[in-house]
Amino acid sequence: MESGRTVGHVSDLLVVADQAALAQEAAKRVVAIAEEAVARCGRFTVALAGGSTPKRLYSLLAAEPYCTRLPWRETHLFWGDERAVPPEHPDSNFGMARATLLSRVPIPANQVHRMQAERADLDAAASEYEAEIARTFAAQPPGEPPMFDLILLGLGPDGHTASLFPYTRALRETKRWVAHNYIPKLKANRLTLTTPILNRTATMLFLVSGGEKAAVLQAVLEGPPDPERLPAQLIRPVACRLVWLVDQAAASRLGEKVP
Numbered sequence: 001m002e003s004g005r006t007v008g009h010v011s012d013l014l015v016v017a018d019q020a021a022l023a024q025e026a027a028k029r030v031v032a033i034a035e036e037a038v039a040r041c042g043r044f045t046v047a048l049a050g051g052s053t054p055k056r057l058y059s060l061l062a063a064e065p066y067c068t069r070l071p072w073r074e075t076h077l078f079w080g081d082e083r084a085v086p087p088e089h090p091d092s093n094f095g096m097a098r099a100t101l102l103s104r105v106p107i108p109a110n111q112v113h114r115m116q117a118e119r120a121d122l123d124a125a126a127s128e129y130e131a132e133i134a135r136t137f138a139a140q141p142p143g144e145p146p147m148f149d150l151i152l153l154g155l156g157p158d159g160h161t162a163s164l165f166p167y168t169r170a171l172r173e174t175k176r177w178v179a180h181n182y183i184p185k186l187k188a189n190r191l192t193l194t195t196p197i198l199n200r201t202a203t204m205l206f207l208v209s210g211g212e213k214a215a216v217l218q219a220v221l222e223g224p225p226d227p228e229r230l231p232a233q234l235i236r237p238v239a240c241r242l243v244w245l246v247d248q249a250a251a252s253r254l255g256e257k258v259p
């Protein structure tokens with residue numbers, strides 16, 4: 001079952017049956033955006049989400065029919081955020097993408113732009129990732145951020161997205177494109193894209209699955225604005241498509257009275 005509707009400032013909300021349907025719909029959209037970007041400007045730039053929801057999507061993109069259709073030689077992969085661990089660590093977002101996708105597709109190694117979040121100096125790592133974005137897009141930080149063709153995001157049960165966690169410093173970054181963010185409740189450091197660059201993307205695709213996300217999805221989409229508590233509410237791309245692709249379990253509280 002699919003239903004699409006415009007909800008408040010959200011440009012698109014698409015509800016699909018389950019995780020498998022969500023991954024299939026996301027794969028179709030990724031390929032369509034990639035094909036259009038390459039036809040328009042000769043390359044496709046995308047920032048991947050971490051966490052567990054995108055795993056199915058990445059595995060689909062590494063297999064037929066999607067793998068052949070994706071223009072890997074013209075694709076540049078970035079990450080929306082990364083944990084402060086080496087790429088071999090089980091928590092690494094890059095490691096997850098390497099296992100499910102990168103190790104199985106013919107993308108040129110120099111077009112895979114990994115966040116080096118294992119480094120001791122994460123402020124330097126953030127600056128260098130910003131410089132890598134700038135080189136790829138021939139842009140100049142801290143000027144106007146470049147426009148990704150697509151950014152994939154997830155939604156945490158606490159309303160975080162990328163590594164923009166509630167009440168953390170990176171929420172208030174208005175200039176830098178990449179930030180080192182310390183998450184007190186996790187006692188963990190992260191690297192994350194910030195709202196200036198996130199909100200510049202041409203298409204933002206949120207992937208949200210599971211009943212444990214129902215309450216937070218309702219709060220983010222239908223509750224009062226409270227972006228410090230619900231950082232996903234900061235994602236309001238200025239001139240593009242914002243698509244929430246959610247499964248029925250995650251959407252089960254939408255339209256109910258917000259507590």
Ligand code: 6PG
Pocket residue numbers: 049050051052053054080081082083093153154155156157160161162163
């Ligand atoms: C991360 C992600 C994070 C993730 C959400 C949802 O590094 O953890 O970037 O923002 O998208 O926490 O994670 P799940 O898909 O595992 O629910």
